[in-house]
Amino acid sequence: MGKRKLSKTSSHRRAMLRNLVTELFRHERIETTLPKAKEASRKAEKLITAAQNPDVHTRRKVGKDIQDKEILTKLFDEIAPRYSERPGGYTRVLKGHYRRGDGAERAILELV
Numbered sequence: 001m002g003k004r005k006l007s008k009t010s011s012h013r014r015a016m017l018r019n020l021v022t023e024l025f026r027h028e029r030i031e032t033t034l035p036k037a038k039e040a041s042r043k044a045e046k047l048i049t050a051a052q053n054p055d056v057h058t059r060r061k062v063g064k065d066i067q068d069k070e071i072l073t074k075l076f077d078e079i080a081p082r083y084s085e086r087p088g089g090y091t092r093v094l095k096g097h098y099r100r101g102d103g104a105e106r107a108i109l110e111l112v
Contacts, residue, residue: 018065025071029110037107041091048090051080
């Protein structure tokens with residue numbers, strides 16, 4: 001299964017997913033379009049799994065994607081330990097309504 005291109009260049013897509021995941025960790029629940037939510041969910045799952053190993057190398061590696069130090073600390077100190085016993089499935093994507101302007105399907109992405 002490949003990645004969705006989301007009609008963006010690779011640099012724009014990477015920056016957008018970084019921002020979505022950072023905001024997901026900040027608010028623990030965000031609303032976006034369904035394809036973006038599914039891609040952000042994939043990235044968030046990988047980052048939470050990596051953050052369960054709190055050594056310096058992992059913190060720097062995850063820090064490339066989460067560039068807000070406050071959120072990075074929250075990920076390692078609060079979010080990752082919360083899911084230490086769980087073998088995956090840290091996020092949930094709930095389908096929502098269709099956006100009025102362009103008919104895009106909306107979704108809520110949240111931490112379980």
